[in-house]
Amino acid sequence: MKTIGVPLALSALVLFSPALPAEEDDVFPGFEALMTEQEFEAAGLGKLTAPERDALNRWLIRYTAEDSQVIYQENEEVIQAVEEQEILSAILPPFNGWWGDTIFKLENGQVWQQRQGGNYPYRGDPKPQVKITKNFMGFFRMELVAKGKVVQVKRLK
Numbered sequence: 001m002k003t004i005g006v007p008l009a010l011s012a013l014v015l016f017s018p019a020l021p022a023e024e025d026d027v028f029p030g031f032e033a034l035m036t037e038q039e040f041e042a043a044g045l046g047k048l049t050a051p052e053r054d055a056l057n058r059w060l061i062r063y064t065a066e067d068s069q070v071i072y073q074e075n076e077e078v079i080q081a082v083e084e085q086e087i088l089s090a091i092l093p094p095f096n097g098w099w100g101d102t103i104f105k106l107e108n109g110q111v112w113q114q115r116q117g118g119n120y121p122y123r124g125d126p127k128p129q130v131k132i133t134k135n136f137m138g139f140f141r142m143e144l145v146a147k148g149k150v151v152q153v154k155r156l157k
Helices: 007-016 037-042 052-066 068-074 076-085
Strands: 087-090 097-099 103-105 111-114 120-122 129-134 140-144 148-157
Touching: none
Parallel strands: none
Antiparallel strands: 087 129, 097 120, 103 111, 111 148, 129 140, 140 148
């Protein structure tokens, strides 16, 4: 299997999730916020200066706007990386819905928090299945699989 470079890998993992409608406060958060600490260190990005990190972020934005669809449509590795962006798990009880800044503890050990306002009272399976995906700007959304309800989230752990 051929390896792809850091910029292409970053772009593939961050920018090719199925496009969702952009929200008013969705702005590009920068690659630092989109990567895990381990990914950031493994890529050696901690060595970059602030201006170099800014330049990389500007490149990612330009790349998204101009070049990415061509590579996505023609590169099997990129397509596979995109498909692997989906997280499937279950919310651990107790779960009664969300109210503004709800924290969600998942069966897979991850912890997520609601990142935008909104309420959804929930009644149903005490351990509902969820699907977490990333939109084209790098923001995450969590969907209650059985109900089809969606909340914008950010990962805490």
